[in-house]
Amino acid sequence: MSNAPLLQGLSLIGYDHGSPGDSRFQASNPATGELLPQHFHAAHPSELDRAVVLAQQAAPAYAALGGSLHGAFLRGIAERLEALADELAELVPQETGLPEARVRGELARTTGQLRLFAQLAEQGDWVDARLDSAQAQRLPQPRPELRSMLQPLGPVAVFGASNFPLAFSVAGGDTASALAAGCPVVVKAHPAHPATSERVGLAIIEAARALDLPEGVFSLLFDAGISVGQALVKHPGIQAVGFTGSLRAGRALMDAAAARPHPIPVYAEMGSSNPVVVLPQSLSRHAESIADGLAASVTLGNGQFCTCPGLVLAVEGEGYQRLRDRLTLQLAKVQAAPMLSAAIAGSFHDALATRARQEGVVQLLCNTPGPHRTGPALLETDAARVLVQPALTHEVFGPVTVLVRCANPAELMQVLHSLDGQLTATLHAEATELAAWPGLPALLASKAGRVLFGGYPTGVEVCHAMVHGGPYPAASDSRSTSVGAAALLRFARPVCYQNWPDELLPAALQAANPLGLMRMVDGQYRRDGG
Template sequence: MNTAPILQGLSMLGRGLGESQAHGFHTRNPANGEVLPQRFYRAGAADVERAVALSVAAAPAYAALGGQLHGALLAAIAERLDALAEQLVAIVPLETGLPEARVRGELARTTGQLRMFATQARDGQWLDVRIDTPQALRQPLPRPDLRSMLQAIGPVAVFGASNFPLAFSVAGGDTASALAAGCPVVVKAHPAHPATSELVGSAIRDAVHALDLPEGVFSLLFDDGIGVGQALVRHPGIRAVGFTGSQRAGRALMDAAAARPEPIPVFAEMGSSNPFIVLPQALAQRAEQIADGLAASITQGNGQFCTCPGLILAVDGEGYDRLRNRLSSQLAQVPAAPMLTAGISSQFRDRVASMAEQPGVTYLQAASASGYRIGPALLETDADALLRQPGLAHEAFGPAALLVRCADTAQLLTVLDGLEGQLTATLHAESTELADCPDLPQRLAAKAGRVLFGGYPTGVEVCHAMVHGGPYPAASDSRSTSVGSAAMLRFARPVCYQNWPDSLLPPALQQANPLGLWRLVDGERQR
């Protein structure tokens, strides 16, 4: 298990390999533009068909194995990834430009969330068991025996993300939560880091094999375009989709899923500008401190985190000027760093340039460029200009932020109310200021899946209470989260059993409660 597999560049179809070698592609090192030697091959139509067929065949058996084995699989994957740490540290930076410390930290997060979901699967409480016992003498009609629980939705298509090659990719949160819920997974690897994807995929495949699980529990498909992904979403065997990426790509998947004869849910996390709001008293008391924290948050991961603050709303005045000047000065000192891909770099440059060309927008700090490296950008406008051009508030994925000067708190709230759905919204204020706008917390909550008081939004804690999602277009379904233990709920559906013999019920619903679960029985929580 400590020996890294030899990369073959072929899709993984259960325990077998893809056969299509009609189209090969290479990746580049984003730090220097060097073409990497390993060739990868786009999955053909037959490969997609085989992967989904294996997944469909595996779905009933894998779901029926129960939480203990689902948890054992996740723990085994985590163990194998830990054993591949040095190989990952060698490969991931070549494909992403990310430093070793970031890779090790992201690997720890990836294995940590695998183990968290393993615990959740084994515990079984997430199944939300509800039992209403029969009432034979109830009038005017008897009540039957009714028992419900969450059950796996079926095969899930997962799309690897560009900005987290481990934590939101082949063995990332979507895959981990789907496997924990009892769903087989077919992953479409991101074309920016296929070697990383193959290495991680081999760990999952080996874990499935070692536990003698159905081979269709996991498959991995390569593609440097959009054809394989579209084919996956349209395939009738796929029952749900997990995606992290751009709004344009996420929307395309949503439309494809909705156009199917039998539509399926797409759980897409599509980024946001993450508004950062500073009220006057907070500005007056700690403008420089807030600016320092903002500069670090904007540029963390060179701005390529979906929670980096890209829109700063502050009230005009002496504190505003101190915030603006300090933030501009701090960003000017941040060196240029590699973007993850040439496409992300190009889109970032175009987006920032387009913002700067709009009426009422000026540069405070222009983005520097050095070869494949990009530095941070800071632009400024006022609330009137933003209200006339709401598109200015859209995300610039990278190390950039738009500072918005508001005439007063009332105008700031008008801007806030006009924003689209967000992943996060952050408020810096003194408690005395909130007396004048007591509904501000709820107004923030109406816009975002995670609202922060103080602090900075960049980064997501993997835990039970975390919500990484939000109203559209931050996410496709504001009722779900892609991070935290509640992510499992995306890939399950409630099923009710009426008047079934006890011996034929799933163990979680049986009268003797062999799994020892807390269950809602006749409206009361009991074991």
């Protein structure tokens, strides 16, 4: 499985490579700024169309294969990626500047989530089968027999993310959850790590071929710009979109999808400032340890996680001063490192400079030793300034956090009320002081998809209960998650069958329950026939 063919820099259209073209690009090493030697060719419009048409043709057959083969496919991808571990550990750092240990850890997360979705597909309970028996004698009108379940939407467009070249990219969570739901996937590779994308894409094709899956169950498209991505979202064969990235790019995809003659859902995770609230008693008792934890969280991955705590709210006083001084000290100790790409580094420095120039903002720390290395930054302002300049609370993607000094609890609550939707919100408090903050837990829950008590928001566990999403603009749809078992529900829709002969129903809805699913039968959950 590790003897994959050499990279060609061409899109993967079903089981074939695309063709060379005039529009080509190279990735660069963010640690040195040097261009990497491999050229990659942007997908032709005809290749994009071919990829989507193949996905449309494959969709019914792939869906009909059922959870057992869907699971085998995902497990096959995981096995092939593990066989490529040494190659990826050498390749990924060249395109991202990430250290080998991070790459190996992210690979483990990627294969772990592939196997999680494989298990969900094989078990099959996620289809939420519901059966209501006919009531022929019911008055004033009889009730028909009704049976419903979730079924795959069809071809899904997935956009590779910049900050997770494995776990949120070609074989990442969006791809894994869509494949588990029975949907073919067309991936738009991120231009910052195209070689990584091609290597992973080839592994997926190998896994599909090994199971003789219909051609078109997976394709991979290259492009250095936005034209291929926009065209992919607008293609009438695409039925849903998975995206992780900036608010600007995510909103553009949402608008393009909404403008189609037949609009489709875009499940976009677009980041947030992830506020951390420290109440007075906790601040007084634990200022130093909280500062230490914040410093580690802000600089984890050089701040290039969508859950980086970019906003810290606390009431001024002796504890606040200790927090500020300790956080400044700890961040100053962190060595600068490459950011994922020159574009990300440039956006970070521009956004940081804009905020530092704002009236009422103090730059306590800024460590940028050279053009290819970026260190942490720390800004400070007060609640009154934030309330008149809400842009100060918006995400800056990178290793920076903003301390917001509040004059009193009322000001802190005002700032929280003013915040946009968030992926996470964290509360550090003593249990005994919460009585003096009525409504605070509910307010935090109304703002974020994941609410932490203590701890720090970086680190998104892949499991059944995880929610990685939140109210707009953290995500495009607060009812969904891009991480965790529930992520595959984004790529399915409910279908109800009324008065169908049992033998013509999908197996999940047949009376004998041949798949052994947990089903709701006349309002009661059971695994036996019904």
